[in-house]
Amino acid sequence: MRKVYIQSDNIVSSLGITSEENFNALVDNSTGVKMNYTGNIYKELPLSLIDKEAFIKKSESSIRNFQSYTFFEQIMIWSAVDALSKVNIDASSDRTIFVISTTKGNIDNLKTKEGRQSDNYKLWYSAKRVCDYFSNNNEAVVVSNACVSGVMAVNTAAQLLQTGAFDHAVVIGADVVSDFVIAGFMSFMALSPKPCKPFDDNRDGLSLGEAAGCLVLSTEEHSDIAIIGGANANDANHISGPSRTAEGLYLAIESSMKEARITASDIDYVSAHGTATMYNDEMESIALNRHGLQQTPVNSFKGYWGHTLGASGIIEIVASIKSMENKLLIKSLGFDEKNNGEQINVISKNITKEVNIVLKTAAGFGGANSSIILKKY
Amino acid sequence: MGVEVVSYIRIKDHKAWINGEALNLDFSAMSFLKAIYKDLGLKYPKFYKMDELSKLGFIASEMLLQNNNVKSIINDFKQDKIGVILQNSDSTIDVDSNFYDSILDEQKHFPSPALFVYTLPNIVLGEISIRNKFKGENALFVFQKYNMTFGVDYINSLFENNKIEACVGGWFNANSENYDAFLYFAKGTNKQENAHTVDNISKIYK
Numbered sequence: 001m002r003k004v005y006i007q008s009d010n011i012v013s014s015l016g017i018t019s020e021e022n023f024n025a026l027v028d029n030s031t032g033v034k035m036n037y038t039g040n041i042y043k044e045l046p047l048s049l050i051d052k053e054a055f056i057k058k059s060e061s062s063i064r065n066f067q068s069y070t071f072f073e074q075i076m077i078w079s080a081v082d083a084l085s086k087v088n089i090d091a092s093s094d095r096t097i098f099v100i101s102t103t104k105g106n107i108d109n110l111k112t113k114e115g116r117q118s119d120n121y122k123l124w125y126s127a128k129r130v131c132d133y134f135s136n137n138n139e140a141v142v143v144s145n146a147c148v149s150g151v152m153a154v155n156t157a158a159q160l161l162q163t164g165a166f167d168h169a170v171v172i173g174a175d176v177v178s179d180f181v182i183a184g185f186m187s188f189m190a191l192s193p194k195p196c197k198p199f200d201d202n203r204d205g206l207s208l209g210e211a212a213g214c215l216v217l218s219t220e221e222h223s224d225i226a227i228i229g230g231a232n233a234n235d236a237n238h239i240s241g242p243s244r245t246a247e248g249l250y251l252a253i254e255s256s257m258k259e260a261r262i263t264a265s266d267i268d269y270v271s272a273h274g275t276a277t278m279y280n281d282e283m284e285s286i287a288l289n290r291h292g293l294q295q296t297p298v299n300s301f302k303g304y305w306g307h308t309l310g311a312s313g314i315i316e317i318v319a320s321i322k323s324m325e326n327k328l329l330i331k332s333l334g335f336d337e338k339n340n341g342e343q344i345n346v347i348s349k350n351i352t353k354e355v356n357i358v359l360k361t362a363a364g365f366g367g368a369n370s371s372i373i374l375k376k377y
Numbered sequence: 378m379g380v381e382v383v384s385y386i387r388i389k390d391h392k393a394w395i396n397g398e399a400l401n402l403d404f405s406a407m408s409f410l411k412a413i414y415k416d417l418g419l420k421y422p423k424f425y426k427m428d429e430l431s432k433l434g435f436i437a438s439e440m441l442l443q444n445n446n447v448k449s450i451i452n453d454f455k456q457d458k459i460g461v462i463l464q465n466s467d468s469t470i471d472v473d474s475n476f477y478d479s480i481l482d483e484q485k486h487f488p489s490p491a492l493f494v495y496t497l498p499n500i501v502l503g504e505i506s507i508r509n510k511f512k513g514e515n516a517l518f519v520f521q522k523y524n525m526t527f528g529v530d531y532i533n534s535l536f537e538n539n540k541i542e543a544c545v546g547g548w549f550n551a552n553s554e555n556y557d558a559f560l561y562f563a564k565g566t567n568k569q570e571n572a573h574t575v576d577n578i579s580k581i582y583k
Contacts, residue, residue, distance in 0.1 A: 001538075103497065110477050116470075123468055123519045141527060142519035144468060145499040152516060156531070163534040180473075183480040184493035231540060233457065234506040234515045240494045251457050251512055255540060365494060366503035368515060 002219040004158045004227045006374070009318040010083040012075045013211035013305050014048040017058055018082060022315070023322040026304055026330045027350065033195040033207045033306045037182075046195045047177055048209030048306035050075065064133070070106050073126055075212035076174045077133050083214040084134075089168050089221065092135040097166040099141045100127040101153035101173035102310035107180045130172065138166075147273070147364030148232065149173065150213070150313020151372050155230035157217050158372075167220045173314035174212035181208060181309070188240070190277055196307075197334035198274035198300035199281050199346045206275040209306025213314035225321055228357075228375045229260030235367035242279050246287035248369035249361060253291055260373040262357060264291045267373075269329055269353070271320040271360045274300020275307050276334065280363060285344045287361070296359075299347040303333025313362050317372065324355045324376045378565050380536050380573035384446040385547075385561035385581050388413075388437055395440050397581070409556065410436050417443060426491070427504065428472045430551040434463070434501030435508070437549055437558040442509060447562045451509075451543075454564070458542040460514035461502045462532050463560075466521055466550045468498045505545065513541050523548040523559065525582065529575050536565055548582075 010018060014032025015025035025032070037045035052071065059078040060066045069077060084091050105123045109115035119125045127140035141160075143153040150173040157169035175181075185191050185208060192205035217227070233255065235248035243249075257263065270293060272284050281300075288298065301316050308315060323329055329351045358374045387394045391409050393402065404412035410432045414424060417439055427435060441447060451459075472495045480488050494500060499517035506512065514535050518527070528546055535541045547560035559582050563573045571577060 104473075107473065107477075110470075110473055111481065116474055121470075121473075122466070122521075124466065124521045127519075128521075139520060139524060139527075143516065144497070144519050145502075145515070145517050146497045156516065156518075159531065159534050159538070163530070163537065165530050165534075179480060180477060180496075183486075183488040184476065184490075184496065187488035187490040187493050232515050234461070234502065234512050236456070236506040236510050236512045239500050239503040239507070240490070248512060255457075259538065259540075365497050366499040366501075366515075367506055368499060368503070 001162050002164060004161045004217050004219055005221065005223040006215055006225040006227065006321060007089065007218050007221055007223050008083045008087040008216040009321060010079045010214040011211065011315045011318050012050060012079050013315060014050055014209065015304065017055055017078065019318050019322065023319060026319060027328065029331050029333060031195060031304050031333055033209065045191065046207045048207065049177060050210055069129065072106050072174060072176045073129055076130050076172050079212040079214040080134065080170050080172055083216050087216055089216060089218060091170060094138060095167040096136060097138050097141065097160060097169050098127065098131050098136055099143065099153045099157040099169055099171045100130065101143045101149040101314060103144060103146060103149060103175055104178065104181060108178050145368050146366050147309060148313065148362040148368040148370040149310045151360060151362040151370035152232050154215060154314065154317060154372055155232060155370060158227045158230055161217055161219045167218060169217040171215045171217060171314065172212065173311040175309035175311055176210040177208055192276065195334065196276035196302055198276040198302050198332060200335045201337035203276040203278065203281060206277055206302065207306035209308040211305055211308035211311040211315050213311050213318055215314060215317060224377050225324065226375050226377065227372060229256040229373040230371065231255035231259065232370045235369065237367055239367060240365055242283035242363055246283045246290060248367055249284065249287035249363055250290050252369045252371040253287060253359065253361065256371045256373050264293050266357050267293060267296055267359045268355045268357050269323065270296055270298040271316050271358060272298050272300050273362045274302050276302055283363065284361060288344050294343050295345050297329050297347050297351065298344050299330055299332035317360055320358045320360055320374065324358060327352055327354055329353050329355065378567065380533055380563050381566040381568055381571045382573050382577060383562045383564055384441060384444055386437055386440040388556055388558040393440065395444055428495035430469055431495060431501040431504050433551045433556050433558055434549045435504050437560045438505045438545060441545065441560045441562055454543040456510050457512040459511040460535060460541040460544040461505055461511055462514065462516050462544060462546050463502065464518045464520055464523055464528060464548045465498050466519065467552045468519055469496050470552055472496050525575050525578050529573060529578055532563060533573060
């Protein structure tokens, strides 16, 4: 089977519009989750929002017909433009496939009657606009699988490259904060009134965020980081709550390790989903315990970016790659009180460490679970 | 080792077929999907809680999995080796619109979690997985139209990598005007017949 290498990346978020700006903020332990919601439904809410003025100022001149795209499309295009600028891969080639991860895309277009009558809100339509921008004629693969979409999109791209269907993949994940998503998570009472605290004993819900991220994969061009395993599994338990036995995530990790031909003791670091809801973090602890990963350093990046839905898996993979490259594990922001339930080794301050194998996990509505394993050579 | 298509169903233009044979449905007194539910003799109260897209996906999966071709072999496969890999076009347009209507007016603002959960097109994978205890590979992809080449290649690659032993594959889409579904059950095989290829799938997807 062909080996899939990660060539390049980008993150657009509250913490900057390049991977470097974002990783520098993570190293400084500074958060983008701020009490800055100004909508009319819920007065005060911590969110991680992209500074739109700064984004436009820095990206507008690099994107053709910038104004003709929605904000959601702009951040996807910028993310890919920036990631592709660093590598010698032809985005327009018929050997390159675009894989797009998003949950709600241009959902705000549904606010009006006209919006509902056009195709603009449809996920495949936004994906097509991105492909057209890069003159790529292959139909984009859109992954819309709730909160695991990002990790699943990378797994999907890797799968397509391994079997030789394509040589290169541009994987983009994005979602923007909207009243729709805020009201939805609010209805589930899943939002914390304060910035989220993943894996902390006093955690009381997630913080929402918006972001875009991009990973450029290739089997033809080599690099130091490869995808060595990945899998998705279902809890077959409940559509809106995680499994009490962490069955799906346990299975996804097991299948990923099998493909990677490694055992749990080979894993140097776990980048968890860690949304800071009571149930998710407990479920992940159980899955890690069942695999004997109690001692392995684990963090969640949600304290920095909030939960960015379709972008989260991608930007957290990028941050994990930067951790490997810089031999630096990032503090799990918001974690103050030791988890008294299932014991795991949450990173309480930045650690200098040689990291060669990373496990990244995700879980979401619909009983969805995904995991991926990266290796540094 | 190859992959063969064991069974397939089709829902289109308010008609339904199992392995090419049309169901004789009378839906003058009830909705189309409920008529299929009755015809299959289902008793699954959760069905009534689902949104239209999930109802469609669920009913389509029941037509496929309750049929003897599949029922007689389903226990041959490990639960965590049965995949559900589906495609959709309009995502959850109807529920999305309903949910927006429930929050846009400040006076009538009342978001419902029971509605919000169905604003994700992969929920039906959860519904099918719960009903059948399928714990294997899961994925929901969005394309403008059913992308047969991608669907066949992706599912075959999962078989090739030993991630699945059997799989529900296909397409389902619902909007206010129309129901459209094409689901099939595929499994690993040494036989040559009914191979899971784009050619053969295009023959049964009409």
